[in-house]
Amino acid sequence: MKNYLKYFAIVGILFISCVQDSKPFAVFVGSSPCGNIIKPLLGIKDENECEFTKWSLTLYPQNTNAPSAVKLVYRYGIGKPNTSGFVDERNAEFAGHWTIQKGTQTKPEATVYQVTLYGVDKNLLFVKLSDKAIHLLDSQRNLMIGNSGHSYTFSKAKP
């Protein structure tokens, strides 16, 4: 199992290093709760480990010859009072690829980005809300419900 993880990590790093020269299609950022949908990704078992997580999702341009690359970076932990940071920040980084699909649970024509992460048995789905905003879907393609502090909407980073 450890060997598999090492293999995927190396492939992921090589993949990212190959595509980093190309200009991203878009970088989406945002902060979400540490909901059940992402806990397995981050290996979180204890509720008290993670109050919220900051996301940075880099989508590289669609390419006809190779899978379109993705880089996903999480910074997470317990919020530090009166700041936007964490008491003890932890982070995780994933590589993968993305494809464009159609349809959410309620909107069959909606544009959906499917992000496949290497090394973990997980696809993430995002519905395109506008050119500048996307929102995470659950596995049934419903919009993920946030809490009173954070949501699952991500905005295009300002250059």
Next chain:
Amino acid sequence: MRNIALIFITLMVFCEVRAQENGAENAPYVTTSSKPIPAGKNVYGIFEGRCACQELAQVLKKEVSPDCFKTKWGLVLYQNPDTQATTNYVLEGSFYRQAIRKGTWTISQGSQTDAEAVVFELQADNQQTIFLLKGDDNVLFFLDQNKNILTGNELFNYTLNRVEKKPAE
């Protein structure tokens, strides 16, 4: 023996249900508000969220300090319990701390980019109408006056999420 089997099956089912409650992939969170929140057939939904500040202030024509970076919102949408027609709403939030915003709400169709989109319009006397895009039953997005989705930042966006009342203790 049969009774033991029945008890065992009942326990297994109970444990499974509890596991789903606690580990659901996607379900409304319980509100963090300490205030009593309304419930009943006349409540369409209760939505809460923290949103970015400057863009929303501009849309709602509110003056805020340049340091303002987040706003806090709690929205209760009421309906006719028999017909489910929209009725009143109560909006508590950063721009309405002195006077809670109250009014009526209606449903219209069409945003700037989607002619089929469902939009909630929150009216109030002498104030800007607030437009909220219905993402689905559980998630709403603030729109600008041209019915475009607002763009957030690394910390906050312009989304309201359905929340549930705390279970009775």
